[in-house]
Amino acid sequence: MKKLFTAVVTACALTASLSVQAETIKRKICVFDIVGNVGPVMGAMKDWKAAALDWGLETELVPYTNEAIAAEDLKAGVCDASLITGIRGRAFNKYAGTVDSIGAIPSMDHMKVVLQVLSHPQSADKLSQGSYQIMGIAPAGAAYVFVNDRQVNSLAKAAGKKVAVLEYDETQAKLVSQVGATPVASDITNFSTKFNNGVVDVIAAPLVAYNALELYKGLSPDGGIINYPLAQLTIQLIAKKDKFPAEMAQKSREYFYNNLHRITDQLDKEAQHVDKRWWVEIPDADKAEYEVMMQEARNQLRDEGYYDPDMLTLLRKVRCKMEPARAECT
Template sequence: MNKYSKLALATAALIGVAGPAAAAKTLLCVWDVAGKTGDVYNAAIDYTVAMQKNGVELELKSYVDERVAVEDYRAGQCDGVMATAFRLKPFNATSTSLDSIGSATVVRNNKVDMPGSYEVVRKVIQAYASPGGAKMMVEGNNEVGGIFPLGAAYPIVRDKNINSVEALSGKKIAAFDYDKAQGVMIQRIGAQPVSVDVTNVGPRFNNGFVDMVTLPAVAYKPLELYKGIGTTGGIGRFPIMIPTVQMVFNRTKFPEGFGEKSRTYWLGQFDHALSLIKKAEAGIPAATWNDLPAESIPKYVLMLREARIAIGNQGLYNKQGLNIIKRARCSVNASDAECATKTEID
């Protein structure tokens, strides 16, 4: 055997040994405000087991900074990412419209119907998980692989006397800098939007840089919001929106048909997500919660609807998404006056 044959054999042997070890793994980057100890990350662990049964091996990478997780996905360092709909809006405008202000809120007899409101969210997720919704879940190489609720986001204030829209005039309200719609809404009510992200929203509220934040109950303990609430603040029992976590993946990195299986899985986790939400809300002291006057609730719902339509007309919300949510809302509460028209926005 000449030296060239020996070299060829050695090279082939090296490739044979190194090849499988060097094979790229399918990496899912997961944001959770509590890191690896949080509910989102734990849900992702269960998801990897379920997808393994469907022939897809996933490796998880934990992120506390949501911005970094999404940027790593954008840069191709992750094959999929789990983050809030606010951050994932550039990848699918339709699915992320579910997080628009007041879009899921159902009111009956001047009271917020929370089970009905969550049913609206469930119906929208069902529509997107169905075969008929598959095309809407794809934009370019990006596909939405699932959605689940984080829980109703409530107004959390340092001073419980801030209990009306009028009282918010001139106050500083936290607005996530990557969701322009929040800033627009805050300015509409005469308040001042203060730019925040998930890494600093807790400290800014707790240290008095803002008077109000809008967050779900699952953020209460990890962000130590009880420090900002103290003895003078509180949480208004009125959902401004129901934010969601969504999973987006690069279609070129997954087998054909993966998206539908993934969306179906997350739809099946909806009731588990609700149980975590209820647990988080029950963990907040009863005295912290404040109920709004019944007569003011329809006024606020109308205010949010008018703002949502105005923001949609500015192009900050996806019109198709808003119309799908309205159909779900009216299927749950058909007697509402808004259901006299089929669409939210033309």
């Protein structure tokens, strides 16, 4: 009888073990980190990988220093999911990609509210488009204008200057041309080199790039950083929809939001590396003018099909909730 009991217990344990193994899926995640395997993005994704084991997801993280290849490998099925910038991710999900729209999120406090909404299960449908779904969104910091001549502190003075724009994002070239500047097609791997070598006069970049890409070289000796954020940038985990169950994708989105403080702490730490002498203040009147200009630009790019109207509506609601006195809210 004792042997029979032991056999039954062993069989049950084996069945349970096999059941857990059957529920675990293995997937390949391609991670864009300009620094590579030892970069901060890969570090954060290793924490995500550990958490994902509890959801029945076992992952192989593959670092990419070239974002374009990480995106193409997702399309080709080499990756089951890729972590790339929201701007490039717009090609996979326009709703989520519009989070990075120009001037739509004034501060990190606004961004936190937006990400809270997007991590809620009610947003799941919007984060699924075609054969792809968003499994997480994290902030990458505000984009600021870096100039090699601090006298270029207004739109009028930008006329005739060469501005690096991401070649895969048509919206940037359009906006640069509208202010009379010359767009110079670039990508994340070379825009900083062009700025540092004087090939372009102006770039837009998050503060985390200051040290990592040695942007102080391009700023020296007479440059500056305009103290007015153009946009809040994101990185997004974009996955093949048929490779991850919906409930697993939801757990991943919630993980990204619940660990938001880790990202923001790191962004704040990186921002402290920026030498205060580079900051260029601009008059409040100019800021008000830029707000109007950026709102008009968002509307134009929405009408031309680049930005998602539903996301722009959500972002406006967040701005008005946090700053009811804004002109657009009254």
